[in-house]
Amino acid sequence: MPKDHGIGASSKRREDVRFLTGRGRYTDDINLPGQAHACFVRSQVAHGRLNGVNTADAAAMPGVIRIFTAADFEGVGGLPCGWQVTDRHGAPMQEPGHPVLATGKVRHVGDPIALVVAETYDQARDAAEAVVVDIEELEPVLDMKAALADGAPKVHDDLTSNLCYDWGFVEENREAVNKAFEAAHHVTTLDLVNQRLIPNAMEPRVAIGDYNFATDDSTLYTTSQNPHVIRLLMGAFVLGIPEHKLRVVAPDVGGGFGSKIFHYAEEAAVTFAARQLRRPVKWTCTRSESFITDAQGRDHVTKIELALDAEGHFQALRTETYANMGAYLSTFAPSIPTWLHGTLMAGNYKTPLIYVNVKAVFTNTVPVDAYRGAGRPEATFQLERVIDKAAREIGMDPVELRRKNFITQFPYATPVAVEYDTGDYNATMDKLLEIADVAGFEARLAESKARGKLRGLGVNCYIEACGIAPSHLVGQLGARAGLYESATVRVNATGGLVVMTGSHSHGQGHETTFAQVVADMIGLPENMVEIVHGDTANTPMGMGTYGSRSLAVGGSAMVKATNKIIAKARKIAAHLMEASPDDIELKDGRFTVAGTDKSVAWGDVTLAAYVPHNYPLEDLEPGLEETAFYDPNNFTYPAGAYACEVEVDPETGRVTVERFAAADDFGNVVNPMIVDGQVHGGIAQGIGQALLESAAYDEYGQLLTGSYMDYAMPRADDVPFYTVDHSCQTPCTHNPLGVKGCGEAGAIGSPPAVVNAVVDALQRAGHTGVTHIDMPLTPSRVWAAMQG
Amino acid sequence: MTKVTMTVNGKAVSGEVEGRTLLSQFLRDGLGLTGTHVGCDTSQCGACVVHVNGQDVKSCTTLALECEGAEVRTIEGMANPDGSLSVIQQAFQDHHGLQCGFCTPGMVMTASALLAQNPTPSEAEIRHYLEGNICRCTGYHNIVKAIMAASGQDVSHLGSDAIAAE
Amino acid sequence: MYAFDFVRPATLDEAVAALGGEEAQALGGGQTLIPALKQRLAAPATLVSLTGLPELRGVCAADDGTLCVGGATTHAVVAAEAAAHYPALAALAGNIGDPAVRNRGTIGGSVANNDPSACYPAAALGSGATIRTNTRDIAADDYFQGMFTTALEPGEIITEIRFPVPEKAAYVKFEQPASRFALVGVFVAKYADGVRVAVTGASEEGVFRWTEAEAALSSDFGAGAVSGLSVEADMMIGDLHGSPEYRAHLVKVLTGRAVIAAG
Known part of the structure; x- marks a missing residue:
């Protein structure tokens, strides 16, 4: 029987009632008294010298309160980058400035130039159009390889080139890897593109600045995955507001997928404007604007080579990747193609020698940063594609080739500097073959054929490093922040609990899952636990929700704090029952003296803590509230195996996903229903990447896919029902819940499954020259591939 | 004005x-x-x-x-007059048909319009009817499932569902 | 959107008068126009809503076998009410956009806009329909004059579109994956005096008739009749969703499929 409450139960989400009845409270639902509205004047060209901004006519338009230009932001800091990567020669990356409003030059379409504040949004937008911007257009830098050529125009004039860094990992292995390739029995090479994507959380970004000049308190309401990080970055680096005078509130957040991690110029601009104007200033992003301002994802151009021996054992792996940073360094941008990508190149396999080279490049495009999976999808895609290609080249079943090379002993230290604590890759592969009914594929193939359709099967594995991350480790790797989480558990006199967590939800159901954990530990009904998050004023410091880390790191902090509560409550119970704390047992919310029928209820103990008439005041403080911070000592390593079956229309090239199965090992699972949902959503995003989505720029640096008219979002009829399973569980060994994280897996594991399946379908139909098609596999691309 | x-x-x-x-x-x-x-x-x-x-x-x-x-x-x-969730809303909760909740109002309104016209839609009919509603979180699996469940169809083969918490 | 005045006349005469004003523009269901206004691609001084004119709404079968559709009739109504008379037209209407768009968008709005990827122009041209306005009747062959270009004069209102009902017909749309407009759509209609084939989505010149296919199908109405033909890629649209060659290829494939679907 499945559990009906606590850890392991598919508890209904408590968030849902407000969302289903229109009572959610998203940032755009907030309107403050006296609020003014903001609209940004943005660059319409990709690259240009900004010779002047004339606001005179615009300032005289109806309703205009003030127009801010870069001159107003003199003395204000630029947007900081949170990670410094060191290149393979030991030099720090090139780090350009990132002003709140463009200064000197505009560097991508959408770069903010001025901020118009007016009484209404329409007035602000009308006036924004009347701002006259004098821009001398410059040749844009768009293609990464061209950007590195001698004489290429520079995105940042003060840098030596458009190269942010040239990173080698592990640099000391470079020669050994090259030698292994020279000696290899077989080498498989694949050139591929992991195309740029746009995260497209359904809630566009919103920022509202507020300022109380009487108290000098600033408040920012924003659509953020990590309000504390925004407070720290914006307060300390941009606006110079001490954290205790700055509050950042992220209420209900309508999805993020990474794009709401970063500190954006608009947040600083409205907070600054509100202080200047002594009025709240609200900015609501239109979807069109989000296409050219939200940090984008992926955008790698890679050559990967795999060396194998005569039996198919992997001997060495070598990659060269060009990673697009866009025009500026977004908050975590430098870490994505390096530490979140290079460290995953071992995958699930015991390849002894690996060398990863990444050249990060500035271009006149929207900045690129973490998007669901962040570096790990790029690693998984190239590795699982090259393995599939190798299997075909050496005539081995792709599943058998993978199994032959699986890591089977744990812990396992990879040649790319991480140590996997647990895993069982054969178990997830076995489970996958079962739930995907791979045995039935031939029959389905025949049935497709009878209808004139091609059919293919793609299988692959993935591993990711989640639960980001040990602070001491990431500090060595260049992170300018710690990556712990924290929680305060407050028990009220009448026994109810409030858990204040620094983690924040943007759709993951934290209010439900976290309550399950804490309630389970004490043995209380879940509805006795309330979760508070999203507001720096009433939660302890948190580093944010990304990298599948909230339960593994934030949940662990909560467990630590709850254990402190239990320890203290046990002492109070011991006092009340005149027993030794060592003899006190806690079960189902009741304290019992072991071996006796003496007991006190949870509520008796909590009441005693706040009404300490009969209380060991000499040994214990009154009250029952504890805080804990948790800093993990390793990443977690979720892994799994995915299978996709596609049909291809041979006349049109249209691909349809007929079946999709995922067997994941997430370690222990708190709420299976929510975990299923996370995997479903990730798979859809992966199918979207594989078949539909692409942020494409033209030769002028204009985004061709700047709306849903051209950027193809997965719709309900683009995807099938998925078969997902997470019964293979090798619990994480180093966090108290044994959890690994599930938020990104689907998006990491699914793109290669889809592409492998399409290539398989084409190969089976005799298109033996088709060994790869770059994503997205649009009908037109697949048709062109079939034409040879 | x-x-x-x-x-x-x-x-x-x-x-x-x-x-x-x-x-x-x-x-x-x-x-x-x-x-x-x-x-x-x-x-x-x-x-x-x-x-x-x-x-x-x-x-x-x-x-x-x-x-x-x-x-x-x-x-x-959309809720019942007593404030309780309507059948469609309840099905969305029971089958985890929402995550961030931002697309949810539109999904519920669209699903309600569909069921008014077609009380027992097939999976394909539901997916087609949702053509104008984009969700970035759920991968649509549980939305389609919730609508099928709201129309009285058996969805027990389609993965985990909520268990009533106390 | 830029500011504009909004009027909703109750009679055709009032509407015509309102459209005679400076920078006045007709508003059908608004499903294309309002998004364009939001992008500030147009700046009308007055929007004249045609949704308050009951005489512009509805579907009826005339005695001569023609199906008459009022200019302000929504796609959803056409999908429901044309089904018994002209199933291919009803099916086309029932697959435009999405359900919410079909509840607002109108046939007159679509045909007046003449988006190169819209469905209705293919039906109108493929059926040899007559576009009836407040001033005249225009044959579809004369009406569609290239991308977003029609024979309509400023202020002219489409009151009705009259479709001769064919013996057999079908429309096959291959959707652009993002917009779900037609990457290519082919409408095939077989009449006693011949076959018409109209193609939308494909050409830089908007909806067009594929006359070679018409000739071939008029003598032999079967998918095989077009298999030997080829379509020139020269004037086809090329964009990130498909090359001119791909679109040309699709024209042929979809024409064959439409013939099969027509039965």
Whole structure:
């Protein structure tokens, strides 16, 4: 029987009632008294010298309160980058400035130039159009390889080139890897593109600045995955507001997928404007604007080579990747193609020698940063594609080739500097073959054929490093922040609990899952636990929700704090029952003296803590509230195996996903229903990447896919029902819940499954020259591939 | 400014609007009914779907003045009269048909319109009907499942469901 | 959107008068126009809503076998009410956009806009329909004059579109994956005096008739009749969703499929 409450139960989400009845409270639902509205004047060209901004006519338009230009932001800091990567020669990356409003030059379409504040949004937008911007257009830098050529125009004039860094990992292995390739029995090479994507959380970004000049308190309401990080970055680096005078509130957040991690110029601009104007200033992003301002994802151009021996054992792996940073360094941008990508190149396999080279490049495009999976999808895609290609080249079943090379002993230290604590890759592969009914594929193939359709099967594995991350480790790797989480558990006199967590939800159901954990530990009904998050004023410091880390790191902090509560409550119970704390047992919310029928209820103990008439005041403080911070000592390593079956229309090239199965090992699972949902959503995003989505720029640096008219979002009829399973569980060994994280897996594991399946379908139909098609596999691309 | 009068969730309302005021703006800013969301500006995402005279329409692509005299229903008017969740809303919760909740109002309004026309839609009919509603979180699996369940179909083969917590 | 005045006339005469004003523009269901206004691609001084004119709404079968559809009739109504008379037209209407768009968008709005990827122009041209306005009747062959270009004069209102009902017909749309407009759509209609084939989505010149296919199908109405033909890629649209060659290829494939679907 499945559990009906606590850890392991598919508890209904408590968030849902407000969302289903229109009572959610998203940032755009907030309107403050006296609020003014903001609209940004943005660059319409990709690259240009900004010779002047004339606001005179615009300032005289109806309703205009003030127009801010870069001159107003003199003395204000630029947007900081949170990670410094060191290149393979030991030099720090090139780090350009990132002003709140463009200064000197505009560097991508959408770069903010001025901020118009007016009484209404329409007035602000009308006036924004009347701002006259004098821009001398410059040749844009768009293609990464061209950007590195001698004489290429520079995105940042003060840098030596458009190269942010040239990173080698592990640099000391470079020669050994090259030698292994020279000696290899077989080498498989694949050139591929992991195309740029746009995260497209359904809630566009919103920022509202507020300022109380009487108290000098600033408040920012924003659509953020990590309000504390925004407070720290914006307060300390941009606006110079001490954290205790700055509050950042992220209420209900309508999805993020990474794009709401970063500190954006608009947040600083409205907070600054509100202080200047002594009025709240609200900015609501239109979807069109989000296409050219939200940090984008992926955008790698890679050559990967795999060396194998005569039996198919992997001997060495070598990659060269060009990673697009866009025009500026977004908050975590430098870490994505390096530490979140290079460290995953071992995958699930015991390849002894690996060398990863990444050249990060500035271009006149929207900045690129973490998007669901962040570096790990790029690693998984190239590795699982090259393995599939190798299997075909050496005539081995792709599943058998993978199994032959699986890591089977744990812990396992990879040649790319991480140590996997647990895993069982054969178990997830076995489970996958079962739930995907791979045995039935031939029959389905025949049935497709009878209808004139091609059919293919793609299988692959993935591993990711989640639960980001040990602070001491990431500090060595260049992170300018710690990556712990924290929680305060407050028990009220009448026994109810409030858990204040620094983690924040943007759709993951934290209010439900976290309550399950804490309630389970004490043995209380879940509805006795309330979760508070999203507001720096009433939660302890948190580093944010990304990298599948909230339960593994934030949940662990909560467990630590709850254990402190239990320890203290046990002492109070011991006092009340005149027993030794060592003899006190806690079960189902009741304290019992072991071996006796003496007991006190949870509520008796909590009441005693706040009404300490009969209380060991000499040994214990009154009250029952504890805080804990948790800093993990390793990443977690979720892994799994995915299978996709596609049909291809041979006349049109249209691909349809007929079946999709995922067997994941997430370690222990708190709420299976929510975990299923996370995997479903990730798979859809992966199918979207594989078949539909692409942020494409033209030769002028204009985004061709700047709306849903051209950027193809997965719709309900683009995807099938998925078969997902997470019964293979090798619990994480180093966090108290044994959890690994599930938020990104689907998006990491699914793109290669889809592409492998399409290539398989084409190969089976005799298109033996088709060994790869770059994503997205649009009908037109697949048709062109079939034409040879 | 022009006065517009309509019935929203059974209540007569009126307000002063411009010609360019969209129904979504009138609902959100004029009436404070912020359950109707705006997720795009090209009429594709469907987060803004409401019912006008019983039909599902995109309130971000309908002028408020076009709704003079109309009966409008929004997500705030979808629960049962006693405040409990309607069958569709309950199915979305039971089958985890929402995550961040932003597209959810439009999904519920669209699903409700579908079931009014087609009480027992097939999986394919549901997926087709949702063409104008984009969800980035759920991968649609549990939305389709919830709508099937709301129409009384057996969905027990389609993965984990909520268990009533105490 | 830029500011504009909004009027909703109750009679055709009032509407015509309103459209005679400076920078006045007709508003059908608004499903294309309002998004364009939001992007500030147009700046009308007055929007004249045609949704308040009952005489512009509805579907009826005339005695001569023609199906008449009022200019302000929504796609959803056409999908429901034309089904018994002209199933291919009803099916086309029932697959435009999405359900919410179909509840607002109108046939007159679509045909007046003449988006190169819209469905209705293919039906109108493929059926040899007559576009009836407040001033005249225009044959579809004369009406569609290239991308977003029609024979309509400023202020002219489409009151009705009259479709001769064919013996057999079908429309097959291959959707652009993002917009779900037609990457290519082919409407095939077989009449006693011949076959018409109209193609939308494909050409830089908007909806067009594929006359070679018409000739071939008029003598032999079967998918095989077009298999030997080829379509020139020269004037086809090329964009990130498909090359001119791909679109040309699709024209042929979809024409064959439409013939099969027509039965």
